Amino acid sequence: MTKTPHISVQHLNVHIGAQHILKDININIPDKKVTSIIGPSGCGKTTLLKSFNRLWDNTADVKITGKVLVDGEDIYDPNAEVTHIRKKMGLLSQRPYPLPMSIYDNVAYGPRIHGIRKKQDLDQLVEEQLKATGLWNEVKDRLNASATRLSIGQQQRLCLARGLAVGPEIILGDESTSALDPVSTAIIEDLFISLKEKYSIVLVTHILRQARRVSDYIIFVYMGKIIEFGPTEEVLLNPKEELTKEYVKGYIS
Amino acid sequence: MLVFTLASVSLLLVIGIGLYYKSAPIIHQLSWGTLITSTVWKPLKGLFGFFPFIMGTLWVTGIAIIIALPLCLLTALYIVEYAPVRIKRILTPFVNLLSGIPPVIFGVWGVLFIIPLIQIYIAPHFVEFSTGYSVLAGGIVLAVMIFPLIVSIISEVLRTIPQELKDASLALGATKWETIKKVILRKALPGIVAATVLAISRAFGETIAVLMVCGNNAAVPHSVFDPGYPLPALIANNYGEMLSIPSYDSALMFAALLLFIIILLFNIISRVILTRLERRLAG
Numbered sequence: 443m444t445k446t447p448h449i450s451v452q453h454l455n456v457h458i459g460a461q462h463i464l465k466d467i468n469i470n471i472p473d474k475k476v477t478s479i480i481g482p483s484g485c486g487k488t489t490l491l492k493s494f495n496r497l498w499d500n501t502a503d504v505k506i507t508g509k510v511l512v513d514g515e516d517i518y519d520p521n522a523e524v525t526h527i528r529k530k531m532g533l534l535s536q537r538p539y540p541l542p543m544s545i546y547d548n549v550a551y552g553p554r555i556h557g558i559r560k561k562q563d564l565d566q567l568v569e570e571q572l573k574a575t576g577l578w579n580e581v582k583d584r585l586n587a588s589a590t591r592l593s594i595g596q597q598q599r600l601c602l603a604r605g606l607a608v609g610p611e612i613i614l615g616d617e618s619t620s621a622l623d624p625v626s627t628a629i630i631e632d633l634f635i636s637l638k639e640k641y642s643i644v645l646v647t648h649i650l651r652q653a654r655r656v657s658d659y660i661i662f663v664y665m666g667k668i669i670e671f672g673p674t675e676e677v678l679l680n681p682k683e684e685l686t687k688e689y690v691k692g693y694i695s
Numbered sequence: 696m697l698v699f700t701l702a703s704v705s706l707l708l709v710i711g712i713g714l715y716y717k718s719a720p721i722i723h724q725l726s727w728g729t730l731i732t733s734t735v736w737k738p739l740k741g742l743f744g745f746f747p748f749i750m751g752t753l754w755v756t757g758i759a760i761i762i763a764l765p766l767c768l769l770t771a772l773y774i775v776e777y778a779p780v781r782i783k784r785i786l787t788p789f790v791n792l793l794s795g796i797p798p799v800i801f802g803v804w805g806v807l808f809i810i811p812l813i814q815i816y817i818a819p820h821f822v823e824f825s826t827g828y829s830v831l832a833g834g835i836v837l838a839v840m841i842f843p844l845i846v847s848i849i850s851e852v853l854r855t856i857p858q859e860l861k862d863a864s865l866a867l868g869a870t871k872w873e874t875i876k877k878v879i880l881r882k883a884l885p886g887i888v889a890a891t892v893l894a895i896s897r898a899f900g901e902t903i904a905v906l907m908v909c910g911n912n913a914a915v916p917h918s919v920f921d922p923g924y925p926l927p928a929l930i931a932n933n934y935g936e937m938l939s940i941p942s943y944d945s946a947l948m949f950a951a952l953l954l955f956i957i958i959l960l961f962n963i964i965s966r967v968i969l970t971r972l973e974r975r976l977a978g
Contacts, residue, residue: 495866497862497865497866500861500865500871502779502780525868525869525870526868528865528866528867528868529867529868531866532866532867533862533863533866535859535862535863536859537859539857539859539860539862539863541860541863541864541877541878541881542878542881542882542976543881551864551867551869551877552867552868552869555867555868555869555873556868588975588976601863604863604867605866605867608867608868614866
């Protein structure tokens with residue numbers, strides 16, 4: 443890794459109730475690359491991703507220790523401002539969850555919260571982000587229609603546009619294509635690849651082919667521990683660890 | 696099953712027809728228009744104006760909803776969104792317990808606490824004299840009575856909102872309060888309206904507790920400190936007595952018919968509004 447890491451995780455431990463979900467995680471997520479977190483279900487992939495933008499804050503019984511540095515700033519520092527941290531990261535969840543409002547308002551929601559009020563600026567932002575996610579031509583005539591009327595693939599792209607509209611540095615994708623049809627999946631994957639020019643992207647996926655198609659680096663997580671981390675080809679084709687080997691060959695899942 | 700369903704639906708019709716049949720004499724005698732709009736209530740002279748009672752019902756119900764709805768909304772939001780698990784476990788049964796208390800106890804509580812409270816502490820700030828027996832007292836007592844109903848429905852609605860939707864808003868850098876205001880409440884709006892409708896329907900018909908604190912004076916209330924006389928109270932107070940007065944029982948039946956029609960109309964109108972609202976939110 444030549445560049446400085448964008449997210450640096452140091453001795454991260456996550457307990458949910460009595461369960462020790464993540465065990466002493468240490469990882470550096472590279473800047474402006476796509477990094478995929480792979481591993482069998484229940485291994486802690488999503489937990490790890492959600493701990494990057496403190497989405498566990500509102501869940502009872504979750505205890506987090508250790509550091510997560512974003513741009514060198516510890517987001518779990520008691521003085522850190524959570525909205526500021528979350529603004530830096532766009533989250534794309536498993537299924538699209540459009541906000542209960544129009545297409546336009548979905549994209550404008552974030553910017554409005556962060557103080558952009560002028561209609562002109564909002565119009566421009568909305569158009570920009572809808573173009574960035576390839577939705578503009580499909581929805582430009584019905585921006586005031588409810589977002590729930592879009593197809594599920596379109597909704598997921600809208601959610602991406604909504605996340606990009608607040609000007610994040612990092613995109614977090616939590617199995618973002620698992621609810622989508624193959625065509626929409628391909629569109630989203632291509633978007634990830636083109637977006638890495640401007641953003642650092644962290645994806646959780648359980649589809650190895652997808653990890654291979656889109657990512658530059660791969661983190662293999664098993665039973666709450668990071669087993670292996672490295673460039674995609676290396677981890678998938680020439681894994682160093684026995685567990686990784688078994689996983690990529692499909693022996694454990 | 697179909698037979699039973701039809702039977703319960705037709706029951707509504709039977710009640711409606713029965714009430715109409717029984718109140719027909721007074722309708723023929725005085726006509727709908729006079730009965731509904733006249734403010735004079737002098738049964739001994741054969742004058743039956745129901746306007747004061749209709750207004751009494753509306754005032755008490757309106758006050759109850761105005762008091763209860765914001766409180767219920769905040770309570771439900773607290774229980775679902777903010778309260779730690781332990782407090783939640785204690786709060787929920789307590790709220791439900793309120794709905795199990797017999798209305799007459801609320802009535803006594805109203806007479807013992809709310810009436811003096813209004814008479815001594817609240818009313819003197821606004822009007823020269825009030826006995827405390829007023830539509831406000833009725834509204835407050837009624838608000839407490841519909842509180843558990845609204846809270847439990849709204850809590851249920853709030854619980855159905857997926858965590859991922861809240862996360863989506865939070866992940867954009869919105870605070871929890873912003874998320875509640877702009878996303879959660881918006882998503883829950885049809886449910887909140889439905890809860891309000893149910894509560895209003897229940898409030899319309901509530902009799903005994905309201906009757907005990909309302910003052911029961913057959914005049915149109917002009918302020919919240921005036922006494923009122925809602926329709927159910929009228930029926931409960933007089934049915935079985937004074938039946939020697941001509942047309943009196945028919946007039947009481949007409950009161951019941953009016954209440955029946957008000958609730959029916961209200962439910963139909965709110966159903967239409969709810970359907971429109973849902974359709975609009977769905978796109």
